Amino acid sequence: MPKVIFLDHEGTERPVEAESGHSVMETAIRNDIPGIVAECGGACACATCHVYVDEKFLPRLDPPSDSELAMLEFAEGTTPASRLSCQIEVSEDLDGLKITTPETQY
Secondary structure: EEEEEEEEOOOOEEEEOOOOOOEHHHHHHOOOHHHHHOOOOOOOOOOOOOOEEEOHHHOOOOOOOOOHHHEEEEEEEOOOOEEHHHEEOOHHHOOOOOEEOOOOOO
16 A cells, blocks of 8 residues: 655645545545644635645656646745645555645645
8 A cells, every 4th residue: 555644834744545546635634633623625716725745756646637727826835845635645655745734724
């Protein structure tokens, strides 16, 4: 199983095993990761699962869809590494993926 390493805004690391084919958001919710609210349940209809992806993993991800980019406009503190965790599908290629949660979600 691939591992996803969640870091909160203070740097606390929480490595978890993830199931391939599931989203990073689902993985976070199943493992009680703080900082991911996921109000829409993964429908890409809010930005409360906004995260920062470690730059070395960005090229391995599919580019964000137009709807994801539209939702990210509602997130505060976005950077070029910002993604919605509901739109990132876990795979073996992403083993060791580092995800940082923002200080707050809106």
